[in-house]
Amino acid sequence: MATRPHIGIIGAGLSGLRCADILIQNGARVTILEARDRIGGRVHQDEVGGHLVDLGPNWIHGTGQNPIMALAEATQTVTHDPEGANVAISRQGHVVDDALAMKASEFMWTTIEEAFEYSNQHAESIPADRSLFDFFQERVQRTDFTPAEKELCLDACKLWGAYVGDPIERQSLRFFCLEECIDGNNYFVASTYKHILEHVAKAAQTQAGIFFNHPVVRIDAPPRPKDQPQAQHQVTVTTASETNHHFDEVVVTCPLGWLKRNTDAFHPQLPERLLQAVNNISYGRLEKVYVTFPRAFWQTTTTETRPPKPRTNPVFAQFLDPIYAPHPPHIQWNQECLFLAALPDPCAQPTLLFYTYGPCATHIVDSLAGLDLESSAYKTRLIDFLAPFYARLPGYSASAPDCTPTALLATRWQADPYAGNGSYCNFQVGLTHADRDIEVLRSGAGVGAERGVWFAGEHTAPFVALGTTTGAYWSGERAATQICCARGLGSLGVGAARDDSLPSAGVKGI
Ligand SMILES: Cc1cc2nc3c(=O)[nH]c(=O)nc-3n(C[C@H](O)[C@H](O)[C@H](O)COP(=O)(O)OP(=O)(O)OC[C@H]3O[C@@H](n4cnc5c(N)ncnc54)[C@H](O)[C@@H]3O)c2cc1C
Structure with missing residues (x-):
């Protein structure tokens, strides 16, 4: 075991930057390879x-x-x-009467709450092809609204698509519970995420090596020799300019959409169950x-x-x-x-x-x-x-x-x-084990312990924060904690038992 392991992080988005911060605080040497000419990934201003x-x-x-x-x-x-006040514009282009607009909005929010509860309680029995839109349709039929009001309600509900990034006819009802967020209000970041990003990036920018314009195209991670735990084992990361970088461990924070298109970048191939999870979860x-x-x-x-x-x-x-x-x-x-x-x-x-x-x-x-x-x-x-x-x-x-x-x-x-040619992970109809898939993405199906390749990013976050900046941040902490654990960094020691979905106390900075 190297006393000061050298960890490579692929990607300088929120997850990679937070991961770097925790690893640095716990004594690791960190190098980030970033494809773009800037930090932040999907957190970006103009x-x-x-x-x-x-x-x-x-x-x-x-x-x-x-x-x-x-x-x-x-x-x-x-x-x-x-x-504050909402303006709803009807199919025909007229401002909808305030009382009617309020009725549609209340129906939408009440039904969303019911859909979360239903999905939480009946996930096992809800057919995989049942969509959030099906649920709205069923619930609106139970009301005594007029046909015109029902149509307006369903039109308003369709705009939930802007939260998940796809039409709600494609949103799985079974796994709608995975869209549920942390309790409390949603706040608009009026002055932009700029200072939040700068704050998260501070440790990486001052204490890690960051290579910009270094898109990674290949990751060679042979299995660690089982019978010689002390033997030198390295992961080799190759960039588009064919430069090789060698690390003791590597954290991959590339978005799910990138993983979907680049599974052949990993040598040897990723385990079948991990490939399935990458393929199953939608973007x-x-x-x-x-x-x-x-x-x-x-x-x-x-x-x-x-x-x-x-x-x-x-x-x-x-x-x-x-x-x-x-x-x-x-x-x-x-x-x-x-x-x-x-x-x-x-x-x-x-x-x-x-x-x-x-x-x-x-x-x-x-x-x-x-x-x-x-x-x-x-x-x-x-x-x-x-x-x-x-x-x-x-x-x-x-x-x-x-x-x-x-x-x-x-x-x-x-x-x-x-x-990843898109925005963030979501959960489309047809999924049968999306919760398990997410757990597999988080655990990397064991390739961290076996080969030194770990995964972070919003698609590997705790369930309450999937697809969000909070989730990306937590996932970086979790991947850093996994490495600290495996390498005996911080006060956790090797192999301490933890819940893999959450960041862990005992590692400096958490
Ligand atoms: C339009 C839009 C709206 C959103 N709205 C919200 C919102 O309101 N609230 C919220 O909480 N979340 C929102 N999100 C989601 C949020 O932006 C993400 O969850 C979060 O920023 C993801 O961080 P990350 O570190 O996982 O990934 P990224 O930020 O994507 O970081 C990954 C990094 O890896 C780099 N990279 C990729 N491939 C390679 C490669 N081959 N080699 C080297 N580097 C590579 C990328 O350039 C990037 O810097 C939104 C996202 C989008 C796109």
């Missing part, structure tokens, strides 16, 4: 209309014991619980489109008081199954939109953030392929997509300069191989 915005995550899911919430507080990150398609205007034209003020005060301005808009927006007939075109003018100062901005998902998101990403972000073709294509929606908002006038976009930006995670 400017739109002079404001910094998040291209990946911009929510913190749940407050109970959530380390990302604690990091937000420690870094004076502005977070915001966007409670979502959430994208964002930001559009900025000279002024937040949808904000109104009342002149009835002196000085004029803002009215209750909308926070969210939901565009339900729009027949007024041209689109391919077989693709759901509903959209959820957040009004960033409702953020607290100094983060408020005259910007709409559209969440688009599934085949619609794929269609938009494809339509932007090869276009320069500054080109007029890029802007025109995005305006063609967005205008039918923002033109339905209160205060819109086609001739008003305030209603003409000044900046536009769309994400293209599906075209990004280092993001």
Whole structure:
């Protein structure tokens, strides 16, 4: 056993950076190989209309014991619980009456709670092909709503697709429980994840070697010799430029979508059960489109008081199954939109953030392929997509300069191989053992102990945090703990018994 083992981490996203932090604190030497020219992975910001915005995550899911919430507080990150008025736009393009919109919203949230409970209690017996949408349909039939109200409720429910990154007709009801998050509110990270990322990266940036533009293409990890535990064993990692790096242990944080396309990078081949798990768990398609205007034209003020005060301005808009927006007939075109003018100062901005998902998101990403972000073709294509929606908002006038976009930006995670050509893991119909699959992804089917290759990343997180920044952070801690355990680093000692899903006390930094 080397006294100071050299650990290679593939990927400088949240999971890799947190893993590096814990390993460094416990005395390991750490080198990170990162495919991009920056840290953060899916946590990334860019400017739109002079404001910094998040291209990946911009929510913190749940407050109970959530380390990302604690990091937000420690870094004076502005977070915001966007409670407030919603605007629902009907299929025909009209603003839905407030009382009716509230009825649909209450139905959706109540049924979501019921679906979590049902999935938790009946996971074993729910048929694998039963979807979350089936559940909504069944529940709406039990109400005494009119047919028009039922249709509106189902249209509103479909927008849950923006949470899972795919249409809810594809969301497994059986494993919907795996979408349940940490208790407490969801907070929008108004000043972006920038300072949270910088904080998590501090140890890695000062005490680890980080090689940027080093995409890993091959990992050679022969089995450790069983009869000679003290014998030298190394994992060789090869980058696209054919450079070899040798490590005592390697942590792979590449996204699930990358693993799906690159299982042949591992030599010898990964165990069959691990390959099945990689193949089984699905990968979502959430994208964002930001559009900025000279002024937040949808904000109104009342002149009835002196000085004029803002009215209750909308926070969210939901565009339900729009027949007024041209689109391919077989693709759901509903959209959820957040009004960033409702953020607290100094983060408020005259910007709409559209969440688009599934085949619609794929269609938009494809339509932007090869276009320069500054080109007029890029802007025109995005305006063609967005205008039918923002033109339905209160205060819109086609001739008003305030209603003409000044900046536009769309994400293209599906075209990004280092993001796994998608957004984050989700659980689609057809899955029979998704919970076991996740446990296998976490444990790496034993290849850590056997060959020195460990796995981290949001798809290996504890169940309550799968697909989130919190989950990525915890998964990095867990992989570091596994290595500390195996190498006798920290105060855990070799082979201490632990629950593999959770980070462990006894290792410095946790
Ligand atoms: C559009 C979108 C919205 C989201 N919204 C939220 C949200 O609101 N709240 C939330 O909690 N989560 C959200 N998420 C999920 C969250 O971003 C992820 O769970 C988290 O950032 C994943 O971190 P990670 O370290 O597991 O992976 P990553 O951040 O993807 O890090 C992996 C790293 O590995 C690198 N890499 C990949 N392949 C290679 C290779 N072959 N060689 C070397 N390096 C490689 C990548 O470049 C990357 O830096 C969102 C994600 C997306 C895409």
